[in-house]
Amino acid sequence: PRTVEALTERKATYFLRAKKVIPGGVNSPVRAFKSVGGDPLFIKKGNGSKIWDEDGNEFIDFVCSWGALLYGHSHPRVQSALKSVIEHIGTSFGAPTLREVEFAELIQILVPAAEMVRLVSSGTEATMTAIRIARGYTGKDKIIKFEGCYHGHGDSFLIKAGSGATTMGTPDSLGIPKGFLQETLCAEFNNIKSVETLLNANKNQIAAIIIEPVAGNMGVVPAHTDFLKELRKLCTLNNIVLIFDEVMTGFRLSKGGSSELYSITPDLITFGKIIGGGLPVAAYCGKKEIMSYVSPEGGVYQAGTLSGNPLAVAAGIEILTMIKEDPPYNQLNNQAIFFTNELKYTLKKIGMPYQINQVGSMLSLFFTDVPVTNYANAKTSDTKKFAVYFNKMLEQGIYLPPSQFEAMFLSTQISDADISQTIEAFTHALN
Numbered sequence: 001p002r003t004v005e006a007l008t009e010r011k012a013t014y015f016l017r018a019k020k021v022i023p024g025g026v027n028s029p030v031r032a033f034k035s036v037g038g039d040p041l042f043i044k045k046g047n048g049s050k051i052w053d054e055d056g057n058e059f060i061d062f063v064c065s066w067g068a069l070l071y072g073h074s075h076p077r078v079q080s081a082l083k084s085v086i087e088h089i090g091t092s093f094g095a096p097t098l099r100e101v102e103f104a105e106l107i108q109i110l111v112p113a114a115e116m117v118r119l120v121s122s123g124t125e126a127t128m129t130a131i132r133i134a135r136g137y138t139g140k141d142k143i144i145k146f147e148g149c150y151h152g153h154g155d156s157f158l159i160k161a162g163s164g165a166t167t168m169g170t171p172d173s174l175g176i177p178k179g180f181l182q183e184t185l186c187a188e189f190n191n192i193k194s195v196e197t198l199l200n201a202n203k204n205q206i207a208a209i210i211i212e213p214v215a216g217n218m219g220v221v222p223a224h225t226d227f228l229k230e231l232r233k234l235c236t237l238n239n240i241v242l243i244f245d246e247v248m249t250g251f252r253l254s255k256g257g258s259s260e261l262y263s264i265t266p267d268l269i270t271f272g273k274i275i276g277g278g279l280p281v282a283a284y285c286g287k288k289e290i291m292s293y294v295s296p297e298g299g300v301y302q303a304g305t306l307s308g309n310p311l312a313v314a315a316g317i318e319i320l321t322m323i324k325e326d327p328p329y330n331q332l333n334n335q336a337i338f339f340t341n342e343l344k345y346t347l348k349k350i351g352m353p354y355q356i357n358q359v360g361s362m363l364s365l366f367f368t369d370v371p372v373t374n375y376a377n378a379k380t381s382d383t384k385k386f387a388v389y390f391n392k393m394l395e396q397g398i399y400l401p402p403s404q405f406e407a408m409f410l411s412t413q414i415s416d417a418d419i420s421q422t423i424e425a426f427t428h429a430l431n
C-alpha cells in the first residue's frame with residue numbers, strides 16, 4: 001500500500017491549479033470529493049478494470065465513468081473503431097450519416113419499446129426532451145418525479161434531486177424559476193399512494209411521470225415490481241406519459257432495458273452512459289405515436305450540433321454490437337453476486353450496521369441499519385463513516401464512487417483477483 005502523503009501533496013497541486021480556472025476544480029461536482037474529504041485524484045489513464053493517477057498509482061475502478069464503461073477502460077474494439085473513424089471519416093458533419101441510422105436500428109432491435117430513436121449528446125438532454133415531448137403530446141404541464149432520483153441538471157429536475165445534488169447538499173438548486181418549481185411534483189419512491197395523492201390533487205394536469213426503474217442516484221434502490229406495474233396502470237388510465245430514465249440502467253442490467261427486466265412497457269425511455277462507451281452520446285426513444293411529435297416531424301422542438309456524432313456513434317455501435325452478439329449479463333451479474341456475498345460475509349464478521357442493495361452489476365453499501373427502499377431511508381446513512389471507509393479503500397488502491405448517494409459498478413473486466421483484493425481492502429477499511 002502507498003503512503004497517504006505521496007497521494008496527498010501531489011493531488012493538492014493539481015487541484016489548486018484546476019481551481020484557478022474551473023469552478024471547484026472539476027467539470028462535474030461529484031468529482032470534487034467534497035463529501036469524502038481530501039483532494040480528488042487526477043486520472044492519467046485507464047485500461048481494463050484499472051485506472052492510474054498522475055502519480056502512477058494504480059486503482060481498481062468501481063466508478064467506470066459513473067457506469068458508462070460496461071466493458072471497462074480502453075476496450076480494443078472501441079479503440080480500433082475510433083481510430084478508423086479518425087483516419088478515414090472525420091469527426092463531425094452536422095448532416096445525416098448511415099452509421100447513426102445503424103446505431104438507432106441497433107437500439108430498436110435490442111429494445112422493442114424503442115419504436116423510434118433520437119440521438120443527443122448527454123443524458124440531461126435526453127430527459128429534458130422527454131418531458132418536453134410529454135408536455136407537447138398531452139397538452140398538460142406538470143410532471144411527477146421521485147425524491148432522490150436524478151435525471152440530469154435540467155431545471156425541471158433539480159428538485160429533491162439525488163446524485164451530486166444530494167451529495168453537495170443542494171437537492172433543490174439555486175437558480176430554478178418559481179414557475180418551474182410549481183410544475184414539478186415529488187412523490188416517494190416505491191410508494192404508490194404518494195403518487196395517487198398527487199394525481200388527485202392535480203387532476204388532468206400531469207403530463208409525465210419520470211422514474212429511474214432502478215434508482216442509482218440515492219445509492220442503488222430498486223423499484224418494487226408491483227410499484228412499477230401500478231405506475232404503468234395509473235399512467236395509462238390518466239393519459240400520462242410514463243418515462244423510464246435508463247441513462248444509468250440501460251444496457252447495464254439487461255440487453256432490453258428495464259422494460260425487458262420488469263416486462264413493463266414505458267411510453268418513453270432515455271439512454272446514455274453505456275450506449276456511448278465513454279463517448280458523449282445519449283438517446284430518447286419510445287412509442288412511434290409520441291415520438292412523431294418531435295421536430296421536424298412534429299411540433300416539439302429539439303436540436304443538437306453534435307447529435308449522432310460519428311465518433312461517439314462508432315463507439316456506441318461497437319458496444320451495442322458486443323451486447324447483441326454476446327450479452328455479458330450472466331457473467332457480470334454472477335460476478336456481482338459473488339462480490340456482494342463476500343462483502344456481506346466480511347461485514348457480518350465485523351458486525352457493523354449496513355445495508356447492501358445490489359441489482360445486477362450496480363450496488364451500494366449504505367452505512368445504516370435501516371433497509372433502504374427510498375430517499376428518506378438512504379439519508380439515514382452515516383456519511384462520515386462512509387467518508388472514512390472511502391479514503392481507507394482509496395489508500396489500498398480501490399477507487400469507489402466518492403459519495404454515499406452513488407452506485408458502484410462492475411465492468412466485464414473486473415477479475416476474481418480484483419474482487420479478492422477489494423474484499424481484502426474492505427476488511428482493513430471497515431475495522
Ligand SMILES: Cc1ncc(COP(=O)(O)O)c(CN[C@@H](CN)CCC(=O)O)c1O
Pocket residue numbers: 028029030031066122123124125127150151152153163164212216217245246247248272273282406
Ligand atoms: C439516471 C440518470 N439520468 C440522467 C443523468 C444525466 O446524464 P448526463 O447529463 O450526466 O449525461 C444521470 C447522470 N448520472 C450521474 C451519476 N449518478 C452522472 C455523474 C455526474 O453527474 O458527474 C443519471 O444517472
